[in-house]
Amino acid sequence: MNISIDIDKVTFVDGKAIIDVDLNQKCWFDAILMAKNGVKLSDLKPKDEFKIGNKVFIVLEQTDNGTRVIAKEVAHYNMKFGDNSDWKVSPIRKTLNGEYFNKIASIIGEKNILFMDRDLTSLDGLDDYGTCTDKVSLLTSAEYAKYHKILGLKSNYPDWWWLITPASTPVNDYARSVCLVNSYGILYRNDCGYSCGVRPFCILNSSVLVLLNKD
Secondary structure (H helix, E strand, C coil): CCCCCCHHHEEEECCEEEECCCCCCCHHHHHHHHHHHCEEHHHCCCCCEEEECCEEEEEEEEECCEEEEEECCCCCCCEECCCCCCHHHCHHHHHHHHHHHHHHHHHHCHHHEECEEEECCCCCCCCCCCEEEECEECCCHHHHHHHHHHHCCCCCCCCCEEEEEECCCHHHCCCCEEEEECCCCCEEEEECCCEEECCCEEEECCCCEEEECCC
């Protein structure tokens, strides 16, 4: 691992190098810590927890196409799903694949957050919303059902959190209701204009080094 330091940031006193560091830009400290204590993401099992910066994630599944992970906590901001139930135009999608993606990518690298196809088929089987591709997304209702036991039973979440699955679609004259998980972990649905929590979901390169969450 190579670390570059501007020479004007370094002074020498009694044979020791003293480095002037901006604590708001401590990425190379994180790199040293990762190199010393990091573990390969591929070595973790479902339910294992790890950190990216100060964000804690849970491993959902190891696949041939990367490691599926989800944020442990419901994101601190409540957001409306949008003006309709189509994930492709949701402001949450814009936030996750913009501001949120950039924060995570600045720590582990853009190439280590993999593209994934998202199926927007509704709960009643209608597919007029089609599909889309995200770097950061939310779970579908089918994915939540698949990973429910890993995420825990008898949940007591501080907030309800959105999924991307619509209850139905415009072809059925029903374009506002979206699936979510309520505070008890039960699959539910509500109007797209309602404010709910956001729990980011993504697929990471399995070879990336991460720090185990020991809290």
